[in-house]
Amino acid sequence: MKNLWRGMAPFATDTSGACTLFYGSNALVLAQDSNGTVSTLRRVIDINAGLCVYATIDLPEISYTLGRERDFIDCMSDLLAGVGVYRLQERLDPIEYLVLVNGPVATLLGMDLAGRAQRLEEEVGKPVLYVDTTGNAYYDKGLAKGYECIYRQVALPALEEDPDAPRIENGVNLLGVNVLDHAGAGMIAKLRTEVRKHDGEVVSNWGYSDYPEKWRCAGRAGKNVVCSVSGLGVARKMERELGIPFETMDKLDWFDDWAEGLELAGSPSVLVVGEQVSSNLLRRLLQRMGAGRVDVATFFTLDKRCRQSGDIKLKAQDELAPLLGSDEYDLVVGDHAFKRYAADNHMTLMHAPVGFGRRDTSELGRDWLTKFARFAAEVTGQRPSSALDARGHRDFSL
Amino acid sequence: MNVAPFFIPGINQMTTAMGLYYHLVPQMEALCFGPIECARHTFADMVNDDKGSMLVIDDVQAALGETENLIRQAVLEIAKETDARAFMLLSACQTAFLGLDLENLCASLHEQTGLAFSHLEVNRMAAEHIPGHTRKFVPGGDRYHSRVANFRLLEQADQGEQRTFEQPGKGVILLCEDELDPSNDLFDLVGHAGIEWVRGVGDCRTFDEFAQIREARVSISTSIAWREVGEYLEKRFGIPHLYLPTSYVLDEVDAYYRQLDSALRLEELLDADELVEVRERRAARRAAASEQTDVMVDVMKAQQVELDLRVILRPFCLCEELVKRGVRLHNVTLNPNQTDHKEEDDLLSYERLVVGNPLFWKRFQGNTTSNKRKEGPANPYHVNKRRSGRYVDISFPVKPEHVPEETAWWGYSSISKLMNELAQGRIDRFVETHRAAVAAADAQPAQKGRWSL
Numbered sequence: 145m146k147n148l149w150r151g152m153a154p155f156a157t158d159t160s161g162a163c164t165l166f167y168g169s170n171a172l173v174l175a176q177d178s179n180g181t182v183s184t185l186r187r188v189i190d191i192n193a194g195l196c197v198y199a200t201i202d203l204p205e206i207s208y209t210l211g212r213e214r215d216f217i218d219c220m221s222d223l224l225a226g227v228g229v230y231r232l233q234e235r236l237d238p239i240e241y242l243v244l245v246n247g248p249v250a251t252l253l254g255m256d257l258a259g260r261a262q263r264l265e266e267e268v269g270k271p272v273l274y275v276d277t278t279g280n281a282y283y284d285k286g287l288a289k290g291y292e293c294i295y296r297q298v299a300l301p302a303l304e305e306d307p308d309a310p311r312i313e314n315g316v317n318l319l320g321v322n323v324l325d326h327a328g329a330g331m332i333a334k335l336r337t338e339v340r341k342h343d344g345e346v347v348s349n350w351g352y353s354d355y356p357e358k359w360r361c362a363g364r365a366g367k368n369v370v371c372s373v374s375g376l377g378v379a380r381k382m383e384r385e386l387g388i389p390f391e392t393m394d395k396l397d398w399f400d401d402w403a404e405g406l407e408l409a410g411s412p413s414v415l416v417v418g419e420q421v422s423s424n425l426l427r428r429l430l431q432r433m434g435a436g437r438v439d440v441a442t443f444f445t446l447d448k449r450c451r452q453s454g455d456i457k458l459k460a461q462d463e464l465a466p467l468l469g470s471d472e473y474d475l476v477v478g479d480h481a482f483k484r485y486a487a488d489n490h491m492t493l494m495h496a497p498v499g500f501g502r503r504d505t506s507e508l509g510r511d512w513l514t515k516f517a518r519f520a521a522e523v524t525g526q527r528p529s530s531a532l533d534a535r536g537h538r539d540f541s542l
Numbered sequence: 543m544n545v546a547p548f549f550i551p552g553i554n555q556m557t558t559a560m561g562l563y564y565h566l567v568p569q570m571e572a573l574c575f576g577p578i579e580c581a582r583h584t585f586a587d588m589v590n591d592d593k594g595s596m597l598v599i600d601d602v603q604a605a606l607g608e609t610e611n612l613i614r615q616a617v618l619e620i621a622k623e624t625d626a627r628a629f630m631l632l633s634a635c636q637t638a639f640l641g642l643d644l645e646n647l648c649a650s651l652h653e654q655t656g657l658a659f660s661h662l663e664v665n666r667m668a669a670e671h672i673p674g675h676t677r678k679f680v681p682g683g684d685r686y687h688s689r690v691a692n693f694r695l696l697e698q699a700d701q702g703e704q705r706t707f708e709q710p711g712k713g714v715i716l717l718c719e720d721e722l723d724p725s726n727d728l729f730d731l732v733g734h735a736g737i738e739w740v741r742g743v744g745d746c747r748t749f750d751e752f753a754q755i756r757e758a759r760v761s762i763s764t765s766i767a768w769r770e771v772g773e774y775l776e777k778r779f780g781i782p783h784l785y786l787p788t789s790y791v792l793d794e795v796d797a798y799y800r801q802l803d804s805a806l807r808l809e810e811l812l813d814a815d816e817l818v819e820v821r822e823r824r825a826a827r828r829a830a831a832s833e834q835t836d837v838m839v840d841v842m843k844a845q846q847v848e849l850d851l852r853v854i855l856r857p858f859c860l861c862e863e864l865v866k867r868g869v870r871l872h873n874v875t876l877n878p879n880q881t882d883h884k885e886e887d888d889l890l891s892y893e894r895l896v897v898g899n900p901l902f903w904k905r906f907q908g909n910t911t912s913n914k915r916k917e918g919p920a921n922p923y924h925v926n927k928r929r930s931g932r933y934v935d936i937s938f939p940v941k942p943e944h945v946p947e948e949t950a951w952w953g954y955s956s957i958s959k960l961m962n963e964l965a966q967g968r969i970d971r972f973v974e975t976h977r978a979a980v981a982a983a984d985a986q987p988a989q990k991g992r993w994s995l
Contacts, residue, residue, distance in 0.1 A: 149595060177635070282578070
């Protein structure tokens with residue numbers, strides 16, 4: 145049955161995705177829903193490690209049903225005051241701005257988030273952004289909406305305020321870097337290094353570790369580099385509206401040195417189950433190492449212009465087992481949770497190279513690829529096998 | 543490459559967000575339905591757990607009233623593929639908000655499939671979850687009604703043998719998550735006065751065994767979290783309920799036995815010889831527990847003691863008993879729930895300790911605050927609470943793994959068990975690791991502010 149998930153949870157939602165976007169700034173993110181939203185989020189990321197503060201509006205059903213707007217505004221003002229006092233006590237930077245995100249109940253009720261944001265802004269005197277999430281989609285959609293929010297509510301108004309501001313020709317925006325898709329610091333460090341190496345400077349990384357002042361300059365950058373599929377929408381919009389060209393990171397040769405000197409014996413065919421742009425990058429590197437066919441499958445957005453023939457959009461859990469059970473692939477790169485399907489089908493499964501929020505901090509890099517090459521040699525019989533784990537297949541993680 | 547950001551290794555996967563132990567009922571499937579966000583809240587950590595499923599219902603389907611049909615389809619599909627005898631339906635905030643008649647749905651599904659159905663409203667916006675609304679808003683407060691939800695399955699289970707005054711039930715059910723230790727006092731009752739079985743809820747291996755709970759003569763709850771289940775069983779099925787919390791005080795256990803004997807009508811149903819035999823065995827257990835306690839107390843008296851009581855359900859009761867016996871308690875570590883909320887079966891002991899030594903309160907609060915700070919980044923609850931000023935966690939305590947708790951301990955054997963635990967260094971590992979430090983501190987002249995209870 146479509147939409148029935150047996151034995152595993154579906155993936156993080158758009159609400160969680162949008163929340164993680166403001167992780168690195170002094171924001172107060174307020175979910176207009178029950179406290180389940182933050183509870184879910186803290187299972188995805190370490191919510192205390194970032195600068196941002198997450199909270200939910202703990203109001204009873206009746207306030208939602210009757211649309212008592214005043215209750216919401218009062219509750220959010222109280223929260224802001226409480227957080228302000230705490231941050232003062234702890235000598236932390238004060239909250240710079242607020243972000244409102246929606247949850248499932250608010251979506252069902254058709255809440256006017258923009259209106260609420262405006263009222264709250266008048267009440268508290270701080271900028272209030274809003275991301276109209278639903279709690280019904282996956283995190284990539286939430287991130288995309290978050291980028292759209294930054295673009296529409298911060299970057300564009302800044303350009304309108306100062307239309308004569310010069311363009312930063314060598315400036316690069318890193319669009320789509322986020323704590324869910326890029327858990328470790330390695331990817332962002334590599335990107336920054338490469339930008340500098342090519343005589344550029346990073347204008348903004350859109351929420352990963354910068355703050356609104358940088359977002360205000362984002363519209364003046366000379367180029368956008370898209371690091372995950374969630375950043376594609378805004379990159380195209382910026383190209384169309386502001387004339388800023390973009391490239392996805394898998395099209396750049398910045399990461400090729402990771403694969404240099406590594407070889408995949410026996411040209412194994414590989415299936416990568418994951419976010420599209422990162423998976424495309426992995427495909428590029430694996431092919432440079434001598435892999436045969438490399439296909440990408442994803443539960444998230446599969447952009448038509450970035451896909452290659454053989455790439456698969458997964459819609460439900462029951463499409464996963466036949467795919468992983470197929471004889472077409474020698475190796476599968478996927479999440480820990482998919483192991484059950486691999487074990488059933490006697491296939492070898494590897495952990496995904498990049499971290500999964502709090503659960504895994506392994507990330508794509510030279511080390512990972514070296515281990516992958518060694519592992520592939522074992523699978524294709526070019527090397528003696530390492531020990532099997534309790535479930536009968538080889539475990540691999542960094 | 544983040545394909546599934548949904549799992550933290552090591553989190554107990556046995557409970558839902560509302561603290562429902564869905565693995566507790568054998569051959570039961572838990573089906574959570576609602577939007578992804580709500581469903582993930584209930585089962586966010588679920589990976590490779592064949593007992594739980596999620597049915598994602600988006601807002602359009604919910605608004606068009608398709609929820610009940612979708613649930614029906616999902617139940618039929620799961621029932622076809624598994625040996626499920628029972629289903630627990632878990633609604634999320636959004637679906638609860640729509641006002642679905644889940645009672646009726648459960649009855650209708652029971653009629654259609656012959657399986658047992660129960661439901662739990664996992665609704666964070668219900669008034670009882672909002673601070674200040676009801677007594678249930680305490681850390682871990684959901685545990686009360688979530689446990690009862692499991693036992694509502696009994697209403698749709700087969701009737702079994704009817705209990706009458708002449709045939710007052712064949713078993714004793716101890717309301718606890720874990721299996722009973724073979725050394726439990728209660729096993730002494732088997733074979734006497736028509737008692738054929740004694741088991742904890744965690745001992746049930748099949749749904750039929752679980753359904754047999756209806757035939758129990760008496761139910762005993764050993765922690766406040768289970769009391770509501772006992773009261774429910776008494777009200778719904780007429781099974782007398784005794785609330786006899788796990789105790790480390792011999793006199794208290796004596797009193798428990800008086801209540802239990804009366805509920806089981808032992809004096810009436812046993813002949814004189816059998817009664818003597820039962821009581822002699824009980825006296826022997828008491829003597830053994832007393833002796834073990836004396837030995838352990840003597841060991842502990844020799845030094846200042848720091849206890850890690852995070853897995854103890856009535857920590858203040860234990861502290862009080864130890865202090866009475868002359869143990870010099872230097873420090874106590876409690877789990878955050880106990881710090882924030884003292885259960886009523888432990889509150890009196892806490893108050894007596896505070897009255898007896900005002901420094902206790904000060905030190906206890908200071909100690910727990912420093913613990914919170916120490917655990918800060920790793921413990922989202924407290925930091926978040928302090929940050930937002932309004933956020934109060936009410937989910938079941940998160941444990942690295944399922945720790946067998948004292949709910950399965952009862953009677954004199956619970957005292958013996960605790961003493962064994964102490965002896966094995968599980969609870970007093972703090973003492974072990976800090977023995978040198980404590981010895982060094984003791985060698986120093988008394989410092990200002992240093993205290994012991």
